[in-house]
């Protein structure tokens with residue numbers, strides 16, 4: 001299929017992907033956006049997300065015509081440095097020379113939104129809305145966690161999924177991260193092992209019953225880090241474990257965690273050890289229904305751009321999880337940023353254009 005990428009869109013994408021800005025170092029992208037929208041007569045302000053992120057920039061927020069009732073969002077950070085990026089323009093796509101990422105996650109999303117707002121501003125077709133460019137999506141989600149929406153904002157569209165335009169994340173799992181500290185009692189393993197309580201023995205026995213892997217369509221669990229012990233002649237008194245539990249609902253995730261905790265505690269009791277446990281939701285699950293505004297509006301936008309809106313479940317998290325948790329219904333849209341985070345990241349010209357067209361539709365639709 002022939003698809004002409006608008007030269008202006010290509011230019012914006014090149015400029016944005018030429019900026020090296022990993023998580024918490026987003027300031028140059030923030031300045032680019034501020035200058036960009038400033039030339040359109042729009043004012044950008046930066047919030048205080050840097051307080052939470054510890055980085056050099058906050059979220060950049062651009063209210064258009066009073067800010068409206070919804071936002072278009074993308075994140076400014078990349079998980080890996082793109083320093084030294086050399087773009088490659090192939091027949092159907094833009095990629096790097098293979099020695100660095102392209103930074104398409106999520107400068108692709110940022111480009112698509114900026115191109116659309118410029119086009120609409122110049123055509124005089126802008127409708128009220130807010131643009132939201134977040135920090136630290138790739139690490140702590142400090143940006144979306146810090147975002148305080150203006151009172152009128154009720155829902156949003158996040159331009160940040162690797163999927164191709166038309167697809168959108170309609171449901172995601174949530175993820176609990178946990179740290180367990182199994183405490184035993186040290187003793188000389190050769191002379192008086194009976195005086196000790198071996199934390200490795202306790203942890204090993206409990207780990208053997210841990211529900212590794214899938215528990216259902218959108219639920220799994222993993223222990224990814226285990227460490228402990230000081231020497232072969234010492235009964236080990238400290239073992240640390242780190243892991244995660246993904247689930248489609250909060251209830252199921254916490255039930256899974258509680259059963260794991262109960263098993264670890266019982267095993268500790270059996271051998272005379274104790275357990276200290278820390279856990280938190282890294283991101284929470286969400287599900288958007290067909291009746292929800294972002295679902296309905298996106299379906300209309302996709303159709304207007306010649307695409308079918310295809311709801312997809314995913315196992316990953318994004319800023320959309322945070323927004324949904326704070327009461328703002330939001331969907332994460334496919335922007336076509338393929339092979340995210342690898343040196344083989346790429347975007348099809350066709351996808352860059354289509355996702356921009358969707359952004360344009362959303363920004364210019366009369367509500």
Ligand SMILES: [Zn+2]
Pocket residue numbers: 075105106137160
């Ligand atoms: Zn991303």
